[in-house]
Amino acid sequence: MSDLIIVDITENEKTLLDGQLNQKEIKGNGKILIKNPSQKSRLWNLGCDLKEIVNTTISSRELDVGILNATQEYKSEYEVQNLKEPSLKVVDIFDTTMSISDKVNNAFLFETDNKCKLKLVLTNPLDIPISNIKVKREIPSFFQEIEILNPNIGVAGIIEESELRFLSWDIVSLDGQQRAELELTCTVNIKDSDVKALGTLDITYLINNYKLTMINPEVRGLTDSMSGIDRDEGSQPGMWDCSVEFINESEFQVRIENVKVLHKITTGTENVVSQAPNRLLNPEQSWDFDFQVESKDVPELSSSIEFTPLFVALTRVVGEINKESTVYPVLRASINKSINPPEVDAYANTDMVIENIIVNNGTSIIGAINILDEIPQDFVPPLINQVKVMLGNIDISSRTDFTKKLELAPSDQSPDSKHQIIIELFNLSNEFIQDAKLIISYPLKARNPRPPTEMLYKTPVKIEINSPVEGNLFTKSPDKEPEIKVKYVKRKLKTLKSIKPGMSEGEFSISVRIQNKGNVELENIIVKDKIPRGFDLTNINIDDYNVVKIGEESELQVKIAELKGNESLSLNYSCSGQGDYPRYEPEIIVQGREGSELTQASDNQVAPPAQTVKGSVTSISIEKSALINDLFSNIFKKIDQTITGNVLSAFIEDMRDQFPPGPVLHQFMQFAKDIKTDKLVIGSLRDEILAKLKEFKEKYI
Structure with a gap:
């Protein structure tokens, strides 16, 4: 068995990623080992040409290895420079x-079961396999209900080391241009606001037959061998049959490359053999070449043989990727409703101020928020432009770059039903940071709220917040549902009446005094007082009244919008007729807010302007109405005759007895006196008089 010189190149890459997978650092180094694996053969004059060393710290491409005895090795270490990215992605x-698939949410909702998903993806961008991949990912203790979905390649499971849990994933080999995926689901319920570290990730891997550098080693040297030349004189004198021979006496496989034989002659030397066999020789194998030389004497021959032991280059990359823990914040906020005053009087009108204070007491930025604030009935809600929204020192009430919606539902100011203030804010990431406050304030008016024995005035408020990456909403209400307290206050009402003769015969002056002796307002009071048969109302000190016919008698009806606590109001009027004026007790009806629809506008609305002609005449007969219509028609025809003001005044005064008696008639006759003039009733004067006459006609008809 033959040996080969071993050139073993191991290069290491070590990558550090931050929590967002950004590459913070990548380092590389390498080690070249030139090994003599033989148990007995030596190597000498050994050198290694690395060819290309541009991205290394190696100073020279030529390594002078020298002598390697049996089993010895030579080592050279270096740094790898200008690495761009790891070989494994x-x-x-x-x-x-995980229920929202089109984005990755990166904040935990406080005290909520967050259904989470961890996904690991390994991609081999090379064209050769990456082997022995070992993934070790820390699993924090707050990960609960863990379920590992089977990866598409490799084996995964949860292991424990030093009281810590890890996700272990082993992949024997990942082919080139392939990817491995693993998913883990868990439930996370966070009980505090601190940021949460999601666990570190460590990966090791091996890539055989791969280098980070352009090193391409070539090793040359010498080892145990023998060579020589045979000289054998031929059958003819002076002709020599020769042979040059090379024997591989080492344990290495060698390659014989060039062979030269020189013959020394009188004039110098001559080249008698020049061969390039390029032949591989195993241990104990030999190579020879026969040639002839002409020489009278034994020829002086010398040989030069170039050979080198063969080598094998083994390359590998050992990789390590360390990822720092990703840190996720907690999305949390508190809401507190301030009610000022916290308690109001029953049956009273009270101005109030509501303030909702929302604090970002989590560690996540709040990107958007919805506020739903309920106002109970018996309270007048604010106008939209009275709702003030302050984020820190910024008033964002009317800024469209922050406010998506600001509305009142229903949009009226009636206290007869509940209302809801709906606010939707967005684009808050730069302002609604940790510990920032959002304050929503507005005026509110209590309108005759009922005592607590009849009604409780809950005023719930709810917020829904989201992080800059919108996911599930974090919903929060005050720990205790806000309530406007109502204090029962007694209502006290006193009525006094006096009747006394007037200045002229048949005239009586009547005074009715209404006293509110309580501490709360009385609203929409109707005072009804009978006018005896045979008497007519001739004067009154108030505008809002009606005279209603009830059989042969009349009834004066006066409306009072509001009478504040501990205040009084006097109603003075005069009646004319014949005989004694009998006394009737006035009837006082306190309708409260519910009876205000006919006369009372909202406090936040403009009341209609008062009519020029005061009072009214009601319940006149059809015949009388037709007569009055004819009277006014005659007046209009008279004006069309182009008369003077004096003529028109006299014409109206002559009709006095044909109109019903009362304050309206008194005003009509005063109008007749006011228009006396020598001027003709034409132009603008005519228009003014006609307009006034139409008002009087409407009062009568």
Whole structure:
């Protein structure tokens, strides 16, 4: 059996990746071993030509090995430079929301069962196999309910070392241009806000017949051999039959390359043999060549034989990839609702301020947030432009680059139903960092809330937040559901009435005083007071009233929008007629907010302008209505005759007795006096008078 000189080249690559798989560092080194595997044969004059050393720290391409005795070896070490990337490509992906397949979520939801997936992918970009791949990935203790899906190649399982758990994956060989995949699922429920390390990853591998450098070694040297020349005089004198011979006495396979034989003659030397056999000789094998030389004497011959022991080059790359632990933050926030004042009086109108304080008390940035804030009935919600949203020192209430939605549902300000403020914010990544605050504030008005024996006013609020990589929402409400407390306060109402004769015969002055002796407002009060038969209302100190016919009697109805606590209001009016004025007790009806639809606009809306002509006349007969219509038609026809203001005034005053008595008639007659003038009723004056007349007509009809 023949030996070969062994040139063993082992190159190492060691790669460090950060938690995001970015390459932080890659180092390489190599070692050349030139081994004499023989048990008895020596090697000498040994040299090694490396051919190409450009990306190494080797100073010379020629290695002077010298002598290697049996079983000895020569070693040369070097660094490999300018490595770009490892020979094995690695992907380590951890997704905290495996139900969303189109993205990789990278934050844990606090105190939530996060259904997670770990995926490892190894890719061989070479055209030759990578063997002996060993993957060891740390499995943190907070990974629970672990399930390993069978990899497409290799064997995987969970192992324990030094009280730590690891995912072990062994692959015997991964063919060129192939990839290996492994998936692991688990459940993670985080109980604190600290960032979580997902575990380190270590991979080792071997690539035979592969180099990181361009080293291409060639070894030459000498070993045990014998050579010589036979001289045998032929049948003719002076002709010699010669033979040059080479014997391989080593344990190596050698290659005989060039053979020369020189013959010394009187004039010098002559080349009698020049051969290039390029022949491989195993141990104890020989090579010879026959030739003839002409010489009178025994020829003086010398030989020169070039040979070298053969070698084999063994190359390999030993690789190691170390990945630092990926760190994922925890998505968490708190919400607290501040109610000021925290308690309001029942049946009262109270101005309030609501403030929702949202704090990012996790370690993840908040990229988007939804706020759903419920306002109970019996409370007037704010207008949208009264809702203020502050993120740190930035007012983002009306900024479209942050606000996707800001609305009130339903969009009215009625306290008769619940409302919900809906806010959707986005693009917050640069501002809503750890410990940042988002404050949402707005005014609120209590409108006659009922006492706690009748109603509890819960005002729940909920937030939904997302990290910059949108996944499942983290939902949070205050630990205790917010409630607006209502304190019961007694309502007290007192009514006084006086009747006394007026300044003229048949006239009486009536005064009704309504006193709110409680501490809360009374809203939408209706005062009803009878006007006896035979008497007509002639004057009154309030605008919002009606006179309603009830049989042969009339009833004065006055509406009072609000009477604050500990305040009073006096209703003074005059009636004219014949006989005594009997006393009737006024009827007081407190409708509260529910009876406000006819007269009361929302506090956040503009009330309609008051009419120019005050009061009204109701429940007149059809015949009387037709008569009044005819009277006004006659007035309009009179104006069309192009008369003066004096003529029109007298024409109206002559009709006085045909109109129903009361405050409207009093105002109408005052109008007749005001239009007295020598000017003709034409142009703008005509337009003003016609408009006023139409108002009076509407009051009567």
